[in-house]
Structures are given as structure tokens and as C-alpha cells.
Amino acid sequence: MSSQDVSSTLNASHTTQPTPATLPRLGMAAPLFEAVTTHGRIRLEDFRGSWVVLFSHPADFTPVCTTEFIAFAGIASELRTRGVELLGLSIDSPTSHIAWALNIKQKFGIEIPFPIIADSNKEVATLYGMVSPGESKTETSRCVFVIDPQGTVRAMIYYPLTTGRNTEEILRLIDALQTTDKHGVATPANWKPGDKAIVPPPSTLEEAEGRLQSGLECTDWYFCKRTV
Amino acid sequence: MACISSKGEMTESARKMLTALEAPSTAEEVASRASLPLFRVRAGLREMLAAELVELKDDLYGLTASGRSALLR
Numbered sequence: 010m011s012s013q014d015v016s017s018t019l020n021a022s023h024t025t026q027p028t029p030a031t032l033p034r035l036g037m038a039a040p041l042f043e044a045v046t047t048h049g050r051i052r053l054e055d056f057r058g059s060w061v062v063l064f065s066h067p068a069d070f071t072p073v074c075t076t077e078f079i080a081f082a083g084i085a086s087e088l089r090t091r092g093v094e095l096l097g098l099s100i101d102s103p104t105s106h107i108a109w110a111l112n113i114k115q116k117f118g119i120e121i122p123f124p125i126i127a128d129s130n131k132e133v134a135t136l137y138g139m140v141s142p143g144e145s146k147t148e149t150s151r152c153v154f155v156i157d158p159q160g161t162v163r164a165m166i167y168y169p170l171t172t173g174r175n176t177e178e179i180l181r182l183i184d185a186l187q188t189t190d191k192h193g194v195a196t197p198a199n200w201k202p203g204d205k206a207i208v209p210p211p212s213t214l215e216e217a218e219g220r221l222q223s224g225l226e227c228t229d230w231y232f233c234k235r236t237v
Numbered sequence: 238m239a240c241i242s243s244k245g246e247m248t249e250s251a252r253k254m255l256t257a258l259e260a261p262s263t264a265e266e267v268a269s270r271a272s273l274p275l276f277r278v279r280a281g282l283r284e285m286l287a288a289e290l291v292e293l294k295d296d297l298y299g300l301t302a303s304g305r306s307a308l309l310r
Binding site for chain 1: 240274275276277279280281283284
């Protein structure tokens with residue numbers, strides 16, 4: 010047996026468990042993909058320069074997902090004014106997606122204006138860790154990935170199969186992220202546009218001592234707010 | 238393909254993109270003139286490049302002879 014064979018055998022004996030795929034993490038580049046959608050074949054790079062809300066749902070023609078799609082359609086135009094595109098996904102066929110979108114239009118009077126990925130082979134779902142085997146091995150959970158114009162993952166939300174998402178929170182999250190980028194601030198609990206934002210804590214003693222005389226609204230040296 | 242229907246006919250969005258390409262243009266200019274989302278235009282132009290309806294020179298998309306005749310149909 011050559012040394013290379015020995016090395017391979019040793020490595021094989023250490024990998025009895027499948028190696029977990031590297032899933033997206035905040036601040037990392039969003040995994041690239043090309044997929045069939047209800048708007049044709051689309052690549053993630055096609056969205057470069059725009060924010061993207063990539064979200065998965067468990068299955069077409071199910072009630073909670075239908076309410077979510079109606080809700081996402083309801084915020085689509087508001088998102089677009091913020092430079093954000095929606096991109097849905099489930100492990101269903103293009104035909105199923107098309108039939109469901111037409112059904113929503115017919116039964117609820119709502120047009121689905123965004124593309125839906127037909128991820129029949131689970132390629133994108135696997136890449137993004139959208140399947141939670143503890144819940145279902147065949148359906149995607151209710152995941153949301155917010156990807157910025159440079160292609161970086163900026164936020165992730167995971168909801169279980171039983172619980173529909175709050176699209177107002179997704180709008181709020183986009184507003185908060187864009188406010189952070191524009192003004193270099195953080196946003197406090199339950200922040201909404203118009204509220205004061207948090208000034209990042211000082212990183213030096215000199216800066217901390219100066220903070221209270223800075224004209225900012227400070228409760229203490231580490232806790233200052235300002236209007237944005 | 239999103240630009241060519243199952244009957245082999247050009248879709249409405251493809252026609253809008255080709256019409257917006259009277260002069261060589263960037264994808265952003267096509268999106269603005271055709272009032273289509275940029276991601277859709279990028280994907281559509283890629284398809285139409287493969288179908289040789291458009292060509293790419295110096296980062297500008299333009300109509301090929303096939304693209305011009307497809308618009309007249």
C-alpha cells in the first residue's frame with residue numbers, strides 16, 4: 010500500500026459521518042446559483058446591485074404558504090422602492106408554481122409579481138440549508154435570506170412549517186439594514202423608521218470621555234442615540 | 238426559455254428588450270427603457286445572446302440581424 014493509499018484509508022475511516030456542507034453565515038458571500046424560475050432561468054448574479062429577499066416556503070397549494078405569498082406580494086412594490094427584489098423558492102416543479110400563482114390570482118385576486126425558484130432537485134435548498142430534517146425531509150422551512158447589493162448575506166430568518174412569517178418585520182429589517190449602511194448606526198429593539206438610532210459605542214477611553222459632551226442624546230457613555 | 242414561448246414565439250418581455258436595443262446599450266439602460274426589473278433583463282439578454290438575437294460588444298448589447306428580423310415578425 011502506498012503512503013497515499015494509507016492516507017486515503019485513514020481519511021476515509023475518519024469520515025464515517027457525512028461532512029456538513031458550509032451553510033451561509035452572516036457577512037459571508039451568498040452562495041451563487043442558477044435556477045429555473047417562473048420568470049425563466051435566473052442566476053443570483055442577475056440581482057447584483059439590488060438587495061434580494063430570497064425566501065423559501067414548504068409547498069405550493071398549502072394554506073399558510075398561500076397567505077404568505079399574498080403578504081409578500083403585498084409588500085413587493087414597497088420593497089422595490091427600497092431597491093429590493095423578492096425571490097421565492099420551494100421544492101416543487103415550475104408547472105406547480107405556475108398553477109399555484111394562477112390559482113392565487115383567480116381565487117384571491119392577487120398577482121404574484123416575483124419569480125419563484127422550482128428547486129425540484131433541492132440544489133439551492135441544500136446550498137442555503139433550507140431543509141430542516143427534524144421538521145421535514147422533503148420540504149423547505151420558512152427561511153428568509155436578505156442579500157445586499159454586493160452579494161453578502163446580511164440577515165437570516167428561519168420559521169417553522171406551522172408559523173407564517175410577518176412581512177412587516179421583513180420591511181422593518183430592510184429599513185434597519187439600509188439605515189445602518191447609510192448612517193453608520195445600529196438600531197435598537199423595535200426600531201422603526203423615524204426613531205432615533207444607536208451610535209456605536211466608543212472604542213477608546215478618550216472617545217468615551219468625549220461622548221457625553223458630544224451633543225448626542227446619551228444616557229451614559231456607552232448608550233447614545235441620534236436622529237437619522 | 239423566458240424569451241421564447243413554447244410555441245417558438247418571442248415573449249412580450251423579450252420584445253420589449255429587443256425594442257429597447259435600437260442603439261447599443263447596457264443592461265441597465267435596457268431595463269430602464271423597457272420598464273423591466275434589471276435581474277430579468279440580465280437573464281433575458283443572456284438567453285437572447287445564446288439564441289443569437291443580440292450580441293455583446295464592449296459591454297454594450299446590440300441587435301443582430303436575426304434580432305432585427307425577429308422584431309419585424
